[in-house]
Amino acid sequence: MYRGREGQWAFVLHRLSGVALALYLLLHVLDISLVMYGPEGPFNAFLAFYHQWPFRVGLLMVIVAVIYHAFNGLRIIIMDFTDWGVKVQGPLWYGVLAVTAVIGIPVLWKILPEIFGGA
């Protein structure tokens, strides 16, 4: 396997998170559209199903993927439109990972106890 430098890992994660988020988006719009069946419809049963812990952990991964994809997307825009962005794209990627951690860890801190702590 070819082990590239930062740029390749940034690309691989951007593509994986992007495909995952697009598929999640389709599923999400589809299940929210069940509200059209009204309060007696299947909406609440579906949501109760999705509130089981494996799906909530999955949703947490979706949120982390959103944060990474958002900030790496910003890095791509900077690379596309500035010369300095191309020169520092490697360090910028570590910046993206740092921002993902700085936002992601408080999110985990808030949501993990909701799933497992009974808080």
Place this chain on the structure above:
Amino acid sequence: MAVRPKTLNQAKATYSSNSELAWWVFMRISGLALIFLVLGHVFFNNIQVNVADVDYAYVAERFSKSWVKIYDSFLLGFAMLHGANGLRYSIEDYIKKPGRRFWTKTILFTVVGIIFILGVMTLWAYSFEEMGEAIRALPEG
């Protein structure tokens, strides 16, 4: 794997058609908008509330507000186009056989189109106002 251009000038030189160049520009503009729209959406619905509390009443109350309908319309439109085009890039990178590539994209665009229409119907074809009023009138908890 297709090598995508890295700068606007490269993109102009690379893409033979204006529509590919337009999609390249669209991915950046919609991406910028989605950073705010999606992170805001996650904040409203995952941080300000516990997702376990989300149910019909929560969603109906949200969809009874005009600003939510408008916000979610932009979110739906940008996200569906950005996501569908991203999936199209992936299909074109990994599926080489013309026939299989054609059918994969046809199925993708059909599914995206149907779900997009369902999303628009949810936001605009149903009136949640009465339900929203009734839910807001309930005592807390």
